[in-house]
Amino acid sequence: MTNHTAPTATSPTVAASPVDGSLTGAGHAIAVTGLRKSYGNKLVLDGVDLHVAEGSVFALLGPNGAGKTTMVQILSTLIRADGGRVNVAGYDVAREPDAVRDRIGVTGQFSAVDNLLTGEENLRLMADLRHLDRATTRRRTADLLERFDLVDAARKPAATYSGGMRRRLDLAMTLIGDPGLIFLDEPTTGLDPRSRRTMWQIIRDLVSGGVTVLLTTQYLEEADELADRVALLDRGRIIAEGTPTELKRLVPGGHIRLQFTDPLQLDAAARTFDVGQRDDDALTLDVAGDGGVTSLRALLDRLDGASIDVAALSVHTPDLDDVFLALTGPATTEGTAR
Incomplete structure (x- = not known):
């Protein structure tokens, strides 16, 4: 592509009707x-x-x-x-x-x-x-x-x-x-x-x-x-x-990882969410979710309602490579x- 110098192409043959506010909106x-x-x-x-x-x-x-x-x-x-x-x-x-x-x-x-x-x-x-x-x-x-x-x-x-x-x-x-x-x-x-x-x-x-x-x-x-x-x-x-x-968030595969310090709490969380990928060695449970505020609030409400203590949580979403390929x-x- 040509760099820097002022372009010399002739004017585009784009419709020359007056530009309205919908096209040149402020900002x-x-x-x-x-x-x-x-x-x-x-x-x-x-x-x-x-x-x-x-x-x-x-x-x-x-x-x-x-x-x-x-x-x-x-x-x-x-x-x-x-x-x-x-x-x-x-x-x-x-x-x-x-x-x-x-x-x-x-x-x-x-x-x-x-x-x-x-x-x-x-x-x-x-x-x-x-x-x-x-x-x-x-x-x-x-x-x-x-x-x-x-x-x-x-x-x-x-x-x-x-x-x-x-x-x-x-x-x-x-x-x-x-x-x-x-x-x-x-x-x-x-x-x-x-x-x-x-x-x-x-x-x-x-x-x-x-x-x-x-x-x-x-x-x-x-x-x-x-x-x-x-x-x-x-x-x-x-x-x-x-x-x-x-x-x-357009690509499936996002999840929220829950980290526990007590195996009993991990068991309780696994029963509460029913579907999730658990790692008993690492004491983690992955629950499907897009990481949005609504889904996080719902997840925390369920944990609180079941009196389950979580040491930490992290949100994992697909990266732009996943979006691009999908x-x-x-x-x-x-x-x-x-």
């Missing part, structure tokens, strides 16, 4: 209704609806070929949509693409860092492309080098940077124009665990400062750690959306469906 950095895109006879996006709240992290997940990259390219004005209505940063991408480009940043799957330039020179190059004046360029370059811990390497060629340093510089280049909305297309691909967690903290800090992030990722743990809301895209359609916790079908090839 939405992105509002999409009925988005469609095809390549030849291949339908890639099939009437997608999507709303992303300002100042949040929204993760877009899906198997290869689900349409994630195509979605990001349309939202960032890189390619045209075939139908639907798209509002980004308060502007209709069909009628005001230049205004959208001025307010967004895009960091793609592949680094746009120029290896022959130093880190500082890469940032200044992006500032020139953004038509920033010299004073603003100096101020923002110094600030970003400091924020991304690149001061010591600022005057070294980017070719000498580690993978984590290159990724930080890549994101800093995106931020040189001070965008309020950032598209991060698989931003931690290829990073080691330490560098990945450093990038996670950078993203959290950006959001705490009011930036909105639309994230696509293949690391479901990443979405679980960062996202306020998650949407699963499969075969061009959003098949599930919610908070990570809400999505985990809700998405066999993947197509990324090259075909994009």
